[in-house]
Amino acid sequence: MTTGYAIELKDLRKSFGNTEIIRGANLAVQQGERVAIIGPNGAGKSTLFNLISGRFGPTSGEIVLNGKRIENLRPYEIARLGLARSFQITNIFGRLSVFENLRCGVLWALGYKYAFWKFLADLRDANERAEALLHMIKLDAKRETLAMNLTYAEQRALEIGVTIAGGANVVLLDEPTAGMSKSETARFIDLIREVTVGKTLLTVEHDMGVVFGLADKIAVLVYGEVIAFDVPDAVRANARVQEAYLGSVLADAQAAEAGARSTAAGA
Amino acid sequence: MDATAPAAQPVVVRPPGRLPPGRLLVWGGFAAALLIAPLIFTSSLAVTMLSQIGIAIVACLSYNMLLGQGGMLSFGHAVYSGLATFVAIHALIGAGDGSFPVPVTLIPLIGGFAGMFFAVILGYVTTKKAGTPFAMITLGLGELVFAMSLMIPEFFGGEGGVTANRVVGKPLFGLTFGPPLQVYYLLAVYTFICTAAMFAFTRTPLGRMLNAVRDNPERVEFIGYSTQRVRYISFILAGFFAGIAGGMYALNFEIATAEVVGAGRSGLYLLFTFLGGATFFFGPIIGAVLMVVSFTLFSELTKGWQLYLGLVFLFMVMYAPGGIASLIMMNLRVGAYKKLGRLIPWYTALAVTALVMLAGGAALIELVYHLQLGESLDPKLKFFGLTLDTKSAMSWLGAAAVALIGFAMFDFVRRRFARVWGTIQGEIEALTARSREAR
Numbered sequence: 001m002t003t004g005y006a007i008e009l010k011d012l013r014k015s016f017g018n019t020e021i022i023r024g025a026n027l028a029v030q031q032g033e034r035v036a037i038i039g040p041n042g043a044g045k046s047t048l049f050n051l052i053s054g055r056f057g058p059t060s061g062e063i064v065l066n067g068k069r070i071e072n073l074r075p076y077e078i079a080r081l082g083l084a085r086s087f088q089i090t091n092i093f094g095r096l097s098v099f100e101n102l103r104c105g106v107l108w109a110l111g112y113k114y115a116f117w118k119f120l121a122d123l124r125d126a127n128e129r130a131e132a133l134l135h136m137i138k139l140d141a142k143r144e145t146l147a148m149n150l151t152y153a154e155q156r157a158l159e160i161g162v163t164i165a166g167g168a169n170v171v172l173l174d175e176p177t178a179g180m181s182k183s184e185t186a187r188f189i190d191l192i193r194e195v196t197v198g199k200t201l202l203t204v205e206h207d208m209g210v211v212f213g214l215a216d217k218i219a220v221l222v223y224g225e226v227i228a229f230d231v232p233d234a235v236r237a238n239a240r241v242q243e244a245y246l247g248s249v250l251a252d253a254q255a256a257e258a259g260a261r262s263t264a265a266g267a
Numbered sequence: 268m269d270a271t272a273p274a275a276q277p278v279v280v281r282p283p284g285r286l287p288p289g290r291l292l293v294w295g296g297f298a299a300a301l302l303i304a305p306l307i308f309t310s311s312l313a314v315t316m317l318s319q320i321g322i323a324i325v326a327c328l329s330y331n332m333l334l335g336q337g338g339m340l341s342f343g344h345a346v347y348s349g350l351a352t353f354v355a356i357h358a359l360i361g362a363g364d365g366s367f368p369v370p371v372t373l374i375p376l377i378g379g380f381a382g383m384f385f386a387v388i389l390g391y392v393t394t395k396k397a398g399t400p401f402a403m404i405t406l407g408l409g410e411l412v413f414a415m416s417l418m419i420p421e422f423f424g425g426e427g428g429v430t431a432n433r434v435v436g437k438p439l440f441g442l443t444f445g446p447p448l449q450v451y452y453l454l455a456v457y458t459f460i461c462t463a464a465m466f467a468f469t470r471t472p473l474g475r476m477l478n479a480v481r482d483n484p485e486r487v488e489f490i491g492y493s494t495q496r497v498r499y500i501s502f503i504l505a506g507f508f509a510g511i512a513g514g515m516y517a518l519n520f521e522i523a524t525a526e527v528v529g530a531g532r533s534g535l536y537l538l539f540t541f542l543g544g545a546t547f548f549f550g551p552i553i554g555a556v557l558m559v560v561s562f563t564l565f566s567e568l569t570k571g572w573q574l575y576l577g578l579v580f581l582f583m584v585m586y587a588p589g590g591i592a593s594l595i596m597m598n599l600r601v602g603a604y605k606k607l608g609r610l611i612p613w614y615t616a617l618a619v620t621a622l623v624m625l626a627g628g629a630a631l632i633e634l635v636y637h638l639q640l641g642e643s644l645d646p647k648l649k650f651f652g653l654t655l656d657t658k659s660a661m662s663w664l665g666a667a668a669v670a671l672i673g674f675a676m677f678d679f680v681r682r683r684f685a686r687v688w689g690t691i692q693g694e695i696e697a698l699t700a701r702s703r704e705a706r
Contacts, residue, residue, distance in 0.1 A: 053489060075488040085489055093482040096475075104479045107472050108491030114500050116473040123472070166490055 105165025351513030382510015544592025627670025
């Protein structure tokens with residue numbers, strides 16, 4: 001059953017004990033779309049990512065990745081089908097160098113699996129790809145630095161690097177810019193845009209500036225339901241969304257600023 | 268203590284199959300040391316010790332595949348080396364009576380396959396879990412196997428164990444493997460090959476993913492790897508090398524008793540791997556040497572040697588959790604920046620105060636031991652030329668005073684030293700940061 005969608009959620013539900021966090025979420029993301037998922041705190045955005053990436057199993061409903069049901073698969077099986085995710089709290093290999101982190105990320109995709117009869121140093125394709133990633137996330141100078149000794153912004157960049165290393169065509173980024181300064185965020189958004197060219201991107205984001213600057217479409221999640229899924233302007237005009245979420249002055253200000261930024265970039 | 272973390276080896280682009288000169292030197296040195304050692308230490312005790320060191324090196328390195336490289340704290344590694352010892356002993360018996368014709372030189376390899384076999388079976392259950400449950404399962408399995416070893420005397424030989432004779436079959440190039448020196452060289456060959464193989468493992472995809480599983484098992488699952496599978500395969504390989512160590516043991520001692528699968532031996536692997544340094548590949552080698560030396564030499568010096576060992580372990584866990592290997596590497600780093608000279612007075616002061624503390628503490632320990640064991644014969648005991656008396660308050664008070672004063676001085680020096688050490692590390696950080704910017 002090929003639907004042409006990269007990711008499809010069908011009446012997805014998840015309960016923790018008696019609390020239903022995801023209450024029948026529906027979403028269908030086209031190949032190559034960049035989707036920002038927004039919603040108030042506790043709306044279930046991170047839970048949704050955890051369900052899609054296999055960290056938790058859903059209580060009911062379907063998750064379809066490139067036409068394949070994945071709701072009962074383990075995280076590594078989902079990763080092998082071409083879905084990668086990053087984490088809100090940096091989740092890298094602290095005692096390995098930046099380069100080793102990236103190389104770990106590429107190994108499975110290049111088919112090296114659990115090989116213990118080959119030397120890493122001889123895997124030309126893996127090493128070249130790790131080098132290319134290193135350059136892409138602009139950490140060339142930190143090649144041999146242990147991941148735990150990086151600055152926060154560098155760790156966030158490495159987090160993205162490890163996420164995209166396997167060449168997955170569906171990428172989930174969970175608050176990639178959380179905790180970054182304004183200037184770091186701006187640079188980081190450019191980086192994300194650059195490294196996810198041609199991929200389907202889902203991102204959870206709080207910063208409205210980032211949302212309107214990055215996304216083709218916005219999905220609004222409120223109390224475990226997707227109440228709107230459309231292009232940014234349509235979502236901004238949506239009455240339900242305004243009521244639930246976007247009405248705040250702060251959000252408007254951030255959005256306006258993002259508009260100015262993208263105009264400046266265009267000129 | 269961030270500085271204790273292993274520096275990740277830079278990826279050297281080299282033509283396949285050729286070693287960089289530095290590493291060639293290290294491995295050549297290791298081979299030469301194995302080759303020359305029995306020519307320098309020629310006494311029969313020394314040769315026996317060297318053989319035991321070889322066995323311990325393989326065992327501790329295989330243990331460190333779990334602990335240092337995989338973050339798996341096993342309390343039952345002796346199960347794999349020990350069961351392999353029993354299988355190897357039976358193979359040796361079979362070789363002797365002709366029912367299982369196998370050359371003596373291959374006995375350790377048979378041990379290896381035995382260790383691997385048991386790791387395949389028991390490891391499947393063990394590696395389903397990580398962290399504390401993993402440790403608990405290894406502990407439980409260790410107890411289980413030890414209890415079983417006393418229940419099945421047909422295989423384990425009961426209290427007396429199983430004995431065999433390694434001089435079997437036709438001599439190979441005139442070698443019977445009867446004399447300890449011939450056995451030593453056979454074991455040295457196994458030690459070298461196994462060490463090289465285990466080092467090679469750290470540079471393979473599985474070896475690296477095992478590090479990743481140690482650092483962050485959760486993330487590993489999201490980049491396509493099953494952490495359970497990574498742990499399981501690594502566990503089997505560690506079992507294989509532990510088994511080789513067990514087979515080497517069988518060949519060296521020609522006896523297997525229940526003790527070889529016991530929790531005590533598993534604990535020793537853990538203790539000495541940690542003392543040597545689990546964060547560096549060569550750490551367990553240092554630990555293995557220490558294990559044999561302390562067992563054969565320190566145990567001659569004092570009855571309370573295990574108590575001293577416990578104290579040393581305690582101090583290491585508290586002050587140098589990276590083990591001896593990390594102490595060496597940290598000082599090499601300081602030396603590389605030519606700052607070691609500033610530390611030497613501090614090291615001297617630390618050593619002197621530690622010795623004072625140790626002298627007092629040791630006097631107390633010896634007094635207590637003497638009270639327990641030797642007093643009925645004579646209340647006096649000799650302690651480094653001094654005569655202590657368990658009946659004299661002066662001896663007790665004097666020892667306690669020396670220990671306390673030693674501790675106070677040591678702690679005083681240690682605090683100051685820590686400050687100097689921190690300053691030097693800061694300077695090195697600044698230097699490396701500057702050189703990075705210059706690049």
